[in-house]
Amino acid sequence: MSGNDTATRPATGKTDRRILRTRDILGDALVEIIHEKTFDEITVQEILDRAGVSRSTFYTHYRDKEDLFMSDVEEFFEMFSTALTRSKANPRRLAPVAEMCAHFADMRDFIKALTEAGRMPDVLLLGRGYFARSIADRLRLAGVVAEPGQLAAQAHALSGSLFALVDWWIDHGMKTDPKEVDAVFHRMAWSGVCK
Helix, strand or coil, X not given: CCCCCHHHXXXXXXXXXXXXXXXXXXXXXXXXXXXXCXXXXXXXHHHHHHHCCCHHHHHHHCCCHHXXXXXXXXXXXXXXXXXXXXXXXXXXXXXXXXXXXXXXXXXXXXXXXXXXXXXXXXXXXXXXXXXXXXXHHHHHHCCXXXXXXXXXXXXXXXXXXXXXXXXXXXXXXXXXXXXXXHHHHHHHHHHHCCC
């Protein structure tokens, strides 16, 4: 996890809109710059200049550019991993694979920049944890009955399979239709789940 300073989050668990706006501006600035240069070449000052945010404001929210980057990745995976539950999708859909792959395809240049910078393994590893939790929830919704440890193990294995498949898809130029990637994942998932 990113280790963001919890002092910036009110006790109610809701984050102030101004804080969210600042974080979004900083994240957007980092994404823009990643399109222009490698992650290692980027300085915090460049992010501040692009975002129009002061150094003290940046350090109120983040330790460094790595913390900013991983926080954005966490938000992304939190949003995608819970999308099916929030939309009340069929419980047999364990993960929004097609939607995530379509988003990655739309962000092809960004994904390429992250891959070239060697950042994709970190991104995919973080995603596995978020999806393992959401897949466990989806399995329960679908009526899979298993001891908690067994269910968690299945969800973790399925999440690992999902991200291995996404990694393969990225490595092969994102040519396979996202819907087909989704279908492949779900066929594999349901053929191996204990019922």
